[in-house]
Amino acid sequence: MTKALDVRGLTTRFETRSGDVTAVNNVSFSVERGRIMGLVGESGSGKSVTGFSILGLVEEPGHISGGEVLVEGQDLRALKPEALRKLRGSKVAMVFQDPMMTLNPVLRIGDQMAMAVRVHENMSKRAAWERAREALEIVGIPAAGERLKAYPHQLSGGMRQRVAIATALLHRPAVIIADEPTTALDVSIQSQILAEVRRLADETGTAIVWVTHDLAVISSLADDICVMYAGRIVERGTAEDVIAAPRHPYTVGLIGSVPSLHEPGAHLPQIPGSTPQLANLPSGCPFRPRCPRASDLCATEPPLIETGSHSVSCHRPMEAP
Amino acid sequence: MNQPLLKIEGVHKRFTRKSGLVMQGIDRLTGRPSGSTVHALSDISLSVTEGEVLGLVGESGCGKSTLGRIISGIYTPSDGEVFLKGAPVARKRGNNVEKLTTKVQMIHQDPFASLNPRMKVGETIAEGPRIHGIVKANAVRARVRSLLQQVGLEAAYADRLPHQFSGGQRQRIAIARALAMEPELLVLDEAVASLDVSIQAQVLNLFMDLRRELGLTAIFISHDLSVVRHVCDRVAIMYLGRIVELASAEELYARPLHPYTKALFASIPKLGAGRGSFQPIEGRSLAAQPAEGLRLSSALSDGRTEMQNGAAAPETGGSRQRAGGMPPQRRRHRRDTENGGSMIEFSNRIAEINDILCAVNMLQWDARVMMPAGGAATRGQQIATLKAMARGLLLDGATEETAEAVLASNATERNRRAAEAVLSARKWHMSVPPELLKRQDENLDHRRACLGQGAGGRRFQPVPAAPFRNRDAGAANGRRHRL
Structure with missing residues (x-):
C-alpha cells in the first residue's frame, strides 16, 4: 500500500524564557491511503503541535527544527513557503476543534467554500458552488444547496463541523489532519460524524490523522494508534493491539483510568502525579517519575522495541502477549 | 431515612426574553403577547435520599444544568417546589433562604473559571465558613489545612494562588x-x-x-454515561427539559427502556468494543432497518403501558419510574385488545400537539405507529403526523416505500396496520388548515429553542431537517465539553 503521509523524525521546539522546550520530539509515523491514524495524548503531550507541524503551521516562538514530512512522497519541509501554501487545503487539509474559528461569520457557507475552491483551481464561481454542494452532500448534510446560502450562525455546532470537514474535502486531499474535531459536540452528533469520517476514509482513500484525548472515540474509529507523552510517541500499533494489549506503562495507566472498564464504584487505578512540564523533563524516559515499573535503567534514553507493527519506547515494557 | 433529603415536585422553569423596545410597542398595538418564552424544564419530579448519588445525564441543552442550579438555589423555579429535608426552599427571598442555600454546594465544570485568580486558595476555602460562622475565626486556618489534606493536597498550599495549580489540583x-x-x-x-x-x-x-468517609449526598450532572455509571446509585436521563427515564444505575444500564436512552447508549463510543462500534442515531431509519423500526415501536407502546401501571402502582414497577414525552394526565391509553398491545390515544386539543411533536422528535420513526389502528384518527393525531411529514421527519419517499414493502410482504397484523397508517397519513396532508400549521410552528420553535439554547436562550435555531439532528443545536451555544 502507498503511504499517503510519512512523518520522519519530526521535531518542533519553542524558545521560551525558561529555555528551549521540545514540544514534538523526534516523532515518526506513517499513514497509508484510506486509513485513520489516531494520535492520542493528554493536554500538553504535543499531539496538536504535531498536527500543526505537519502542515508547517508553527508560529514564533516555535520552529520546526528537524525531520521530514512526506505527503505522497513529496517532502513538505523542503518546499518554499509559497509552494507549501499551495499544497495546504489541496493536498493536505486540516479540520480544527472549533468550527466557529474556521468559518468566517460574515460570509455565506457557499461563498467561503467556493473561495477555497477557487484559490487552488481556476474555475467559475458557479462550478465552485457546485463543487461545494457535492462536498456537503458527502458529509451527510441534507438540502445541501440550501445550506450553502446560510451563514455559519444559522447552523448548529454539528452542522458547522460538517461544513469544516466538507471544506477540507473540497480538493480530495491525500491527507486530512483533524484536531479534536468532535470534542465540542454532543455524543449523538459525534457518533454521526465519526460514522461519516470512517465512510470517507474507506470510500475516498483519504488518509486521516485524528488527534484526540478520547481513547474510546479513537478505539472505535482508528485503524492505528500513536500514544504521545511529553512530545514523544511512546507506543504505536494497530488499534486492536494498543487497546487490547498495551505495552507501555503509560498506555496501560491511561486505559486503566477509563471508568467503563471497571466495576461501578470500584477504585480506579490511577496514574500518580500529573503531566510533566516540558521545560524541565526528567532525564531518560519522561514518564519515569510516574511509572510503577521504573528502575534505575529508566534514567537513560529508552530504546524502541518493535514486535511486528507494534512498537513501544520503554526499557521495561509489558510482556508481549 | 424515611424522609428524602431533597424532594422536587413538579418543577418547571421558563426563561422569558423581553422583546426590544420597538417590538414591545408593536406587540402592544396589535395585542400580541410580548417577548418569547423558552421552556427549559417541564414537570420535573424526583427525590434524593440521604447518602445517595443521583446522576443527571443528557446532552447539551436538555436542562440538566438548569435543574442543578434550581437545586442549589441559584435559579428559582417558575412552578413547583423544591424541598430540602422537608422544608421548602422558598421561592422568594426570605429568612431561611440563605441558611438553606449554604446547605447545597456546587462544584463547577471549569476549575480555571470557578476560582478567583487573585485570592489565595486558603482564603477562597475559608471565605464561606467565616462569613456564615461555621467555624470560629481562630479555627479557620486549621480547618483550611485539614480540608486541603482531605482532598489530597498539601496543607502548605493554602498560601498559593490558583494559577500555581494544575487543572486536577484546582478541581x-x-x-x-x-x-x-x-x-x-x-x-x-x-x-x-x-x-x-x-x-x-x-x-x-x-x-x-x-463519599465513603463523609456519607455525601450528591447530584452528579454529566454527559458522560461511563463516569455516571461509575459513581451514581440512580440515574435520570433528561431530554428536552424532561426526565425520560429514571432508574437505579444497574438497572438502567442493563435494561434501558426509553428509546432515547437506548439511542444515547448506542451512540457512545466504547473502549475496546472494536472499530465502528458506534451507531449513529440518525442512521437507523426505518428504511434501513424496517423490522427493527417496527419492533421498537411496539416496545415503546409496551413501555408506555408500564409507565401507566407504574404510576398507578409504584411497588410493582420497583425503583423504576418512566415517562413518555407527555405528562401522564394528558394522555389516555386504549387497550388494543386484538393484539394485546396498547396504543396511545391523544385527545385533540391544540395544546397537546406540542407534546406529540415532542414525542415525534424524540421517537423518530416510532411516531408513525401512533396512527390509530383501523378507525379514524383524532384531529390531534392527524396534525401531529402532518406536521412531522411537513418537516420531513417521518414520511419521506423511502419510508413510504418501506410501508409498501411491508404491506406486500407477509408481515404481522400489527406491522401491516402501521404501514397502512403511514400511507393513509399521506392523504391527510392536503387538508390541514394553514393557520393551524402556522400556530404549530410557533409553538415548535419555542420547544426547539429550549432544546438548542438551554438556559437563557437568545436565538432560535433554524429548523433542521431530521429529528435527531436538532439536538446538535446544543453545541452552538459555545459551551465546551471534553467528552
Missing part, C-alpha cells in the same frame, strides 16, 4: 471549598468533564473516597 480545591460549608447536598455540574483521563480518574477516586 480538588473547588471540592475543598464546597466541603468547607459542611453541605447536606453537593451538586457537581460536569465536575470532571474538563479534566484529562488520568486526572479524571484521580478526582473520581477522591470523590468516591470522600
Whole structure:
C-alpha cells in the first residue's frame, strides 16, 4: 500500500524564557491511503503541535527544527513557503476543534467554500458552488444547496463541523489532519460524524490523522494508534493491539483510568502525579517519575522495541502477549 | 431515612426574553403577547435520599444544568417546589433562604473559571465558613489545612494562588471549598468533564473516597454515561427539559427502556468494543432497518403501558419510574385488545400537539405507529403526523416505500396496520388548515429553542431537517465539553 503521509523524525521546539522546550520530539509515523491514524495524548503531550507541524503551521516562538514530512512522497519541509501554501487545503487539509474559528461569520457557507475552491483551481464561481454542494452532500448534510446560502450562525455546532470537514474535502486531499474535531459536540452528533469520517476514509482513500484525548472515540474509529507523552510517541500499533494489549506503562495507566472498564464504584487505578512540564523533563524516559515499573535503567534514553507493527519506547515494557 | 433529603415536585422553569423596545410597542398595538418564552424544564419530579448519588445525564441543552442550579438555589423555579429535608426552599427571598442555600454546594465544570485568580486558595476555602460562622475565626486556618489534606493536597498550599495549580489540583480545591460549608447536598455540574483521563480518574477516586468517609449526598450532572455509571446509585436521563427515564444505575444500564436512552447508549463510543462500534442515531431509519423500526415501536407502546401501571402502582414497577414525552394526565391509553398491545390515544386539543411533536422528535420513526389502528384518527393525531411529514421527519419517499414493502410482504397484523397508517397519513396532508400549521410552528420553535439554547436562550435555531439532528443545536451555544 502507498503511504499517503510519512512523518520522519519530526521535531518542533519553542524558545521560551525558561529555555528551549521540545514540544514534538523526534516523532515518526506513517499513514497509508484510506486509513485513520489516531494520535492520542493528554493536554500538553504535543499531539496538536504535531498536527500543526505537519502542515508547517508553527508560529514564533516555535520552529520546526528537524525531520521530514512526506505527503505522497513529496517532502513538505523542503518546499518554499509559497509552494507549501499551495499544497495546504489541496493536498493536505486540516479540520480544527472549533468550527466557529474556521468559518468566517460574515460570509455565506457557499461563498467561503467556493473561495477555497477557487484559490487552488481556476474555475467559475458557479462550478465552485457546485463543487461545494457535492462536498456537503458527502458529509451527510441534507438540502445541501440550501445550506450553502446560510451563514455559519444559522447552523448548529454539528452542522458547522460538517461544513469544516466538507471544506477540507473540497480538493480530495491525500491527507486530512483533524484536531479534536468532535470534542465540542454532543455524543449523538459525534457518533454521526465519526460514522461519516470512517465512510470517507474507506470510500475516498483519504488518509486521516485524528488527534484526540478520547481513547474510546479513537478505539472505535482508528485503524492505528500513536500514544504521545511529553512530545514523544511512546507506543504505536494497530488499534486492536494498543487497546487490547498495551505495552507501555503509560498506555496501560491511561486505559486503566477509563471508568467503563471497571466495576461501578470500584477504585480506579490511577496514574500518580500529573503531566510533566516540558521545560524541565526528567532525564531518560519522561514518564519515569510516574511509572510503577521504573528502575534505575529508566534514567537513560529508552530504546524502541518493535514486535511486528507494534512498537513501544520503554526499557521495561509489558510482556508481549 | 424515611424522609428524602431533597424532594422536587413538579418543577418547571421558563426563561422569558423581553422583546426590544420597538417590538414591545408593536406587540402592544396589535395585542400580541410580548417577548418569547423558552421552556427549559417541564414537570420535573424526583427525590434524593440521604447518602445517595443521583446522576443527571443528557446532552447539551436538555436542562440538566438548569435543574442543578434550581437545586442549589441559584435559579428559582417558575412552578413547583423544591424541598430540602422537608422544608421548602422558598421561592422568594426570605429568612431561611440563605441558611438553606449554604446547605447545597456546587462544584463547577471549569476549575480555571470557578476560582478567583487573585485570592489565595486558603482564603477562597475559608471565605464561606467565616462569613456564615461555621467555624470560629481562630479555627479557620486549621480547618483550611485539614480540608486541603482531605482532598489530597498539601496543607502548605493554602498560601498559593490558583494559577500555581494544575487543572486536577484546582478541581480538588473547588471540592475543598464546597466541603468547607459542611453541605447536606453537593451538586457537581460536569465536575470532571474538563479534566484529562488520568486526572479524571484521580478526582473520581477522591470523590468516591470522600463519599465513603463523609456519607455525601450528591447530584452528579454529566454527559458522560461511563463516569455516571461509575459513581451514581440512580440515574435520570433528561431530554428536552424532561426526565425520560429514571432508574437505579444497574438497572438502567442493563435494561434501558426509553428509546432515547437506548439511542444515547448506542451512540457512545466504547473502549475496546472494536472499530465502528458506534451507531449513529440518525442512521437507523426505518428504511434501513424496517423490522427493527417496527419492533421498537411496539416496545415503546409496551413501555408506555408500564409507565401507566407504574404510576398507578409504584411497588410493582420497583425503583423504576418512566415517562413518555407527555405528562401522564394528558394522555389516555386504549387497550388494543386484538393484539394485546396498547396504543396511545391523544385527545385533540391544540395544546397537546406540542407534546406529540415532542414525542415525534424524540421517537423518530416510532411516531408513525401512533396512527390509530383501523378507525379514524383524532384531529390531534392527524396534525401531529402532518406536521412531522411537513418537516420531513417521518414520511419521506423511502419510508413510504418501506410501508409498501411491508404491506406486500407477509408481515404481522400489527406491522401491516402501521404501514397502512403511514400511507393513509399521506392523504391527510392536503387538508390541514394553514393557520393551524402556522400556530404549530410557533409553538415548535419555542420547544426547539429550549432544546438548542438551554438556559437563557437568545436565538432560535433554524429548523433542521431530521429529528435527531436538532439536538446538535446544543453545541452552538459555545459551551465546551471534553467528552
